[in-house]
Amino acid sequence: MAIVYGNEAAVEAVREFLEDGYVVGGTPTGRLNDLLATRRTELGVTTAVLPDVALFESLWERDIQATRFPYLSVSHDGCTGEDDGPNSRMVDHSIVLSLVVLNANIAGNERAVGLAAARYADVIRALFFRRLPRGKQGWTLNNGGTGEATGRVIRASIDSQETIASASTPPNYLVLTRLTVRMQEVY
Numbered sequence: 001m002a003i004v005y006g007n008e009a010a011v012e013a014v015r016e017f018l019e020d021g022y023v024v025g026g027t028p029t030g031r032l033n034d035l036l037a038t039r040r041t042e043l044g045v046t047t048a049v050l051p052d053v054a055l056f057e058s059l060w061e062r063d064i065q066a067t068r069f070p071y072l073s074v075s076h077d078g079c080t081g082e083d084d085g086p087n088s089r090m091v092d093h094s095i096v097l098s099l100v101v102l103n104a105n106i107a108g109n110e111r112a113v114g115l116a117a118a119r120y121a122d123v124i125r126a127l128f129f130r131r132l133p134r135g136k137q138g139w140t141l142n143n144g145g146t147g148e149a150t151g152r153v154i155r156a157s158i159d160s161q162e163t164i165a166s167a168s169t170p171p172n173y174l175v176l177t178r179l180t181v182r183m184q185e186v187y
Contacts, residue, residue, distance in 0.1 A: 007076040009148035010093035010181045011058050014156070015074045016145035017138070018097075018127070019056040030142070032072075035123050043119075048107040050116055053099070061098055070120070071100045077178070088184045090154060097124065097177040103170040110170040117163045117173035124177050128158055141181070154182040 021031035033052040040050050054068035061073040077094040099120055103113045128138040144153040159178040165171040 006148055006183070007079065007093065008059070009144075009152070010079075010095060010183055011074050011076050012147045013141045013145045013149035013153055014095050014097070014179065014181065015056055015058045016147065017141040017156075018053075018072065018074070020145075022142045032123065032127060035127050036120075039119060039123050049112065050119055051105055066100065069100060069102045069105045073098045090182055090184045093181045093183065094159075095179040095181055097175075097179065099124070099175040099177075101173040101175065103168075103172055113170055113173060114163070114165065117165075117175050120175050121161050121163055121177070124175070125158060125161065128156060128179075144183075149183060152183045152186060154184055156181045 018032045021028050021034060023029070036050060036052055040046065043050070051070055053070050053072045055066055055071045057066075057071075057073045059075060061075050062071065075096050075098070077096045079094065080092040083090045083092070099117075101113060101117050101120065103110070106113045106116045139156055141149070141153045141156045144150045157180050159180055161175070161177045164174045164176065166173070
């Protein structure tokens with residue numbers, strides 16, 4: 001049913017954007033882990049200090065019960081009612097990215113884990129601000145990716161980000177990023 005405004009389509013577009021990126025000359029690029037590698041190079045640090053995201057999941061949050069870390073879940077948190085745009089109807093979907101960073105996966109002390117969590121938040125934000133190449137912008141989730149959302153994502157924007165430390169010593173961290181993904185109807 002191609003007319004679906006889709007909770008699943010919105011979540012899958014975000015997951016694909018973060019995990020799969022886009023393809024240039026047959027090579028995937030523009031993924032979250034690609035941007036993490038670039039940031040490590042800029043900072044002169046290794047994966048011991050800022051590891052790649054090991055596990056991506058959609059519509060299900062295992063959080064601390066995941067089997068590999070850092071762990072990122074993409075979940076649907078609701079949507080607005082129909083909005084009549086100038087040429088089509090639209091729905092705003094609320095999406096939550098939950099990135100779990102365990103202290104056991106980060107070399108160093110408590111400060112190093114908190115610094116890694118802050119760097120993850122920065123890289124996620126940079127990915128959504130990405131402007132190039134044309135048609136692969138972060139704010140359109142690569143034009144909705146390759147699934148049901150293709151060509152239907154009008155805008156994906158970060159509403160808020162927060163970094164939460166657990167009460168354990170040393171702490172684990174949860175980086176929460178709340179998004180709004182505006183999707184239009186299929187013609």
